[in-house]
Amino acid sequence: MPIKISKADSDERLRQKVKEISGENFQRCYQCGTCSGSCPMTEQMTVLPRRVMALLQLGQKEALEELNTPWVCASCHLCMVRCPRGIDITRVMESLRQLKLRQNEDQINPSEIGREDIEKLPQIAMVSGFRKLTS
């Protein structure tokens, strides 16, 4: 997926917002790809974590809004403990989720969860899932 880079396309507000919510300086990322190599969920991701960091550095708002990466992330923190630049990538993913959730764009609808699933799922699955995927 080639992308055209120009200053006009770079969304400074998005970069500031992600820094503010995550508290992380993603500009430190030097694109080594350890996060992508560590992430257990990559098979289902349209774009791997390393590339998310690159898109953020370039302020590519539209490209970031389309990808599913933050919604497949399970917050397992493997990327965080392995990042040689000390970036908490899990927090960066959380901030990308928050940007959508804070506009009431939920990823799951609790009322669509089947009765059978509700009876079987442990409470921590429901509480954590709703915390991460709904506003």
Added chain:
Amino acid sequence: MKISYYPGCTLKTKAKNLEASALACLDLLGVEYEELPRWNCCGAVYSLSDDDLIHLIAPVRDLIRVQEQGFDTVLTLCSMCYNTLARANDLMKNDEVKRGTINDFMDEEPDYKGEVKVVHFLDFIRDEIGWDKLKNSLKNPLEGMKLAPYYGCTLLRPENVSIDKSNSPVVFEECMEALGAEIVKFPGAVECCGSYQVLGNPEAALKVSHNIISDAVAHGAEAMVLTCPLCDYNLGHRQEEMLKKYDDAGALPIFYFTQLMAVALGADPKLCYLELNQNISREYLKGKNLLEEVSA
């Protein structure tokens, strides 16, 4: 010795087999405990946004309850509760600004500065009981069992709350070894089961759980032990789905480690609530002559 005990929501319902077996172990090891009065849900996941402090109120309230109860340490069993409480505690101890905001917000509660110590059952047994005492208390050593201890994420990451070395943990292996079992080490032991993605992306969660089970089987495990009710759901209760979906899927008995510890210490098997485990788990124990009747 007496300790405060925080159960959390799942242990009172879907994971009775974790709670009852763990408490049976504490009784047999001579540990006195008192359930935290008026405990509330910890929130299950720690807030990862810098500007979101409201989700810290629930775990901090629990920690304040521990102080009110008159204890300086709180024991957890569920890995997710452990992680959430320990991280909230760490923040209250080290982040002066956020601590101030949270304490001001909860003006009906006494100020809290992270004085309580949050421990998990595994590091509690290691640090307060010791492997030697555990070995000496065995009635039915788990001899001839090849067990794969599965840590998952929340006991080990991030590093500031890890119960052992985050990248090369040994506490779980040492514990099961002390119980007499043969240990199967496998790389998937520290990987994620898919966690809450069971709601958002159930197929993705199933795939990573399948990878973990396959990895343990390939390394020669006869059964897996774990500590978290969500891992138990993804890795254990979803095995039927795995068997249907993946041609190379193998079934693996799954236990909470406290269930096998309770069996090894000679607790009443009823307290293990094995009827909440998969059939193959009960069959496995029966095959090892550690369970007389296959109930339920």
